[in-house]
Amino acid sequence: MIHWFKKHPEFLRQESTALSNDLNYREIHQFRDQLFISHGNILVRLNEIHRFPILIVYSDATPYRLPLIFPLKHNLHKEEIEQLASLSLYKVQETIKPLILYYYHLRHQNSSGELCTLEQDSLDNGSSFFGITTILQRVRDWCAGHITNNYPTDSEEVDFYSHFNFINNEIKLIYPEHFLNDKFLEGDCYATLYNFVPGGRYFKNDKYLYLGSFLDGIGKSGLFEQVHINLDRHLIDPKLKTSLDLYNHSEIVNDLITKKLLLKAHWFQIENEPKPFQLVNDLIKIVGNGSYDNGISRITERCQSSFKQIPDLFLLGLRFPNRKGINEFQLFKILKSDTSPPYIIKFSPKERMQNILGQFEKIEAIECEKITETTFHQRNSKIADYDILKKVSVNVFGVGAIGSEIADCMSKAGTGLLTLFDNQTIKAHNAVRHLAGLNHIGEPKVGVVAEILSNHNPFITIETRPLNLYDLDISQDLYDDSITVSSLADDSLEGFINQQLVIANKIAFYVRALRGGKAARIFRVVPGKDACFHCLSLYRKEDKEFIEISEDPSYPTLMNECNNPIRPASAADLKFIASFTSRLLLEYLQAFESDQNHWIWSSEVLPNTPIQTPYQFYSQHISPHPDCYYCHHDNLINISITAENLAYMQGLISQNPRMETGGVMAGYTDEKGNILITDVSGPGPKASHAATKFEKDVEYCQAFLDELYIQSQQRKVYVGEWHSHPSSNNNPSGQDIRSLSEIAIQKDYLTDTPIMIIFSNEGIPSCTIHPAGKRYYFTKIEMK
Incomplete structure (x- = not known):
């Protein structure tokens, strides 16, 4: 891959200059080799100047990808920076792990140590190249939060568990609305095994997905209260039909827990969203709302009956209002230490509990996802010649709501080789629009879709690439004669992909839903013949050729999952868009090549566009822009x-x-x-x-x-x-x-x-x- 700074020298110059002159950053070393790296201190000027050492690493996907920023324990020497700049991005991340300072303040520092400082809501406004000045301002605000305790705001959908250093990869909990019942302050919760995902062809490790079935506890009155809930639908055991049965048949419950068919945990309501932590003592203090002694008291009263015999591990849940005031539930797995202190019997209950908790060391955060009636529905706003198609190779970039349906259409048509690219997992909300159902929650999307496609057509080959597409290596990841279809709906990422595909002369189709799925834009890129993604950006700036489709303000972004903005759309519309895209792709693959390369569809009139009647298709041909760096050749050589x-x-x-x-x-x-x-x-x-x-x-x-x-x-x-x-x-x-x-x-x-x-x-x-x-x-x- 050509280094980004050879393709974007002006952006390199701007970044280099900004790093040297930024008021929020005092640069110590700057070096460019295999990577472009800067090292220095963030300056926070309050009652005095506070300095926070950071390392800034630009990946080869720059400027489409933001630089990686790591807080450090101390400043580095010039020789260390030069050595890091000579490494690959992966090697840098491995090398600096011992040097990273983990602040444990949600939610802007990931478990890798990297800061997550910017979120984008735009789906169709062109690639946004954020300069380092904007990023450093956000980093400065984050650093200032360690002094003022006033941190930059984030989206509710930024996962709480993902910011912990130790994450449990075996369990996932889907919890229902009654797990957030404000009438309880602490108690017990139960979850039944909903799906077991064995390690195998597409999945590396076994995974247990549990569905929250019952929660009870101490109410605000101080009295123990029970929720009368029908457990029949959870199919736990014939004798466990009501919540009361869980207490009357403890031997059955314990047996189900041993067989991993049932999960039980103690839980506590706390006043504020906790910071990520590693130590059991920190967890105790959090349970006590800032007081270690209160935490020991609460845990003793709630949990002492469960510790008559000290287990090798136990589960504990926290319920808290996030920064938007919305309750979240988080489960932790606490593991016994290999070198536990001696256990002393003659203690008071509190002293005994303190001694017991001293036997435990490692804390793993468990992925927890809320599923309620509201959140679940939030996202719901033959002419195929097999002899030809069985010889075809198609890459599907993104197997989400549209991409999975495109992959399904292509598999049923008999496409010989489908390669699926996606690094995300199935979440509960996806099922309302995705090819996969609730029984696949927690599984990798590429694996799930591959299994479904295999069941639909066993005579084709399906390969999976759980790849971050910013790390795409065309020569290694794509077959030579393959054609790509992308439904990523991310201008920056697709701009980067377009750059790679055009240079390699590879054909691609891009598709995205607009205006809540009521409109769609699809365009084909045959390098040298069609306008590429970058060409369209140039035409757009000139207000030529490109037809602008404004977003509908009544369909705003519902949430932002770490730079993956989600908007409402009907499954019917998305299926239709996916089907139409598949039809265009199939026709091209069968040599029914259209002179048109840009298609727009809308179910409603779009003012100031050629779409003047509902459910109209409009097509046009857009040639490569004469100023496009990737498409245009100054002189064709003989x-x-x-x-x-x-x-x-x-x-x-x-x-x-x-x-x-x-x-x-x-x-x-x-x-x-x-x-x-x-x-x-x-x-x-x-x-x-x-x-x-x-x-x-x-x-x-x-x-x-x-x-x-x-x-x-x-x-x-x-x-x-x-x-x-x-x-x-x-x-x-x-x-x-x-x-x-x-x-x-x-x-x-x-x-x-x-x-x-x-x-x-x-x-x-x-x-x-x-x-x-x-x-x-x-x-x-x-x-x-």
Whole structure:
């Protein structure tokens, strides 16, 4: 992948300057190698100047992805920053783990230590490149909160549990509305096993999903109260039909708990949202609303009967009002220490409980999701030639409400290979719009959809990629002849993806629902023929070609799940949009290529647009923008070669058409920028040949080029590579494209437009040119 700062040098300059001059940040070191990194101190000016050391790391998805910001325990040396800049992003994150300072203040610091400082609600307003000045201001406000206790606000949907250092990956709790009943202050809660997800083909670990069934406790009057609830629907046990039965049949309850069919926990209402914590003593203090002694007293009164024998672990729940005043319920798993202090019997109840809790050490946060009648419905606002489609490969970027339905349509049509990309899990609310149901809560979306598609069509191949698409590597993650359909509805992420796909000359369809699903925009990108995602942004700024569709103010963003804005939409509309997109994609795959590349549909009139009647489709063709960096080539280069050189390469191929071979090419560029190939090398004696791979003898080829350079008085230089395929296919593979793209930006090769000639096993050549940072293109080879 080309480093972001080679593609966006102006943005690099702006960021570098801003980092050096920002009033909220005192930069100590700045370095650029494999990564661009800055290190310094956030300055908080209150009664005095407070300094907070941070590390700022820009990933290769910049500027579409925000820089990663890590609070540090102390300042780093220049040599440490230079070393970090030379590593990959993954290696940096692993290396700095011991250096990260965890403040444990919800919700802006994740369990990885990274700060989450900005949330976006926009779905269709173009890529937003946030400069470091805006980000540093947010970081400064967050740091100031450690002094003033006044933190930046966040969305309710930012998960509480995800900010803990230790997260339990075995259990998930779905709790109903009566778990938030304000009449109780503390008590017991029960949950029944709703779904068991075994580790297997698509899932790594076993997971138990529990559905909250019953909660009782001490009311505000101080008296124990019970909720009379029918447990029949939970199918716990024939003898457990009412809440009272849970107490009358304790032996059954204990047996179900042992078999993991039932979950039981003590819980406490607390006054404020707690900060993330690690120690049992901190948990005790939280239960006591800030008082350790009160916490011990509450836990002793509620839990002492459960600790007649000290277990290896126990569960404890907290209920609290979040920062928006809405109650949340959080469950924790507390594990016994490997090195527990000696247990002393002759204690008072409080002293005994204190000693018992001293036996426990590790606390794991359990994923908990609220499911109520309101929240559950919140998001609800054959012409297929199998002989052709079974040979097709389609990538589905995002398998959410629209993407899963598109994948389902494509699987039923008989698409030979579907590769699903998504790194999210199924949540309870998804079921009202998603292909998957409630029985899949907590499972990875790609795995769930893959299983469903396999049941719909067992004769196709389905692969999964639980990948953050900002980490997409086209040469590794996409098949060479695959076509992509994206329903991510994230301008920044799709802008980044568009950049990668256009450079690799890969076709894509983009789809998104607008105005609460009452309208849709779908556009196709055939690089070089159609306007790409970036082209549309340019047209939009000029108020040309692009048809603007305003959002309906009565359909606002319902919530924001860490930069994933959710808006209401009808499942019927989303299914329709997904079906129409699938239809367009299927027609293209069957060579019914439309001259149009941009489609708009609306169920209502859209003022100031061509949509003047309800349920109208409008289509248009938008050509690549003349100023698009990725699509536009200043001058198309012509390539010529001597007949002797062409015959030489074809002769090498004919010696063994089943094995790849190749070499390098040398020549010169004329005054018009066209390239004449004057000399070609063979593979060299140390070359590696295989049916699917070729590696030239680097020393041999370099000596060949050096000698030509000297003999031609520095006129003949390296111009590109050539190799053969042991099949009739002479198109570049993903690895070929990646290789030439990397050559184009390396100074040692002395060219930013390397050529690649690929021969089929019959010696038929194709020629491609790979300009640095732009899409490659095919060109004819003229004979000299």
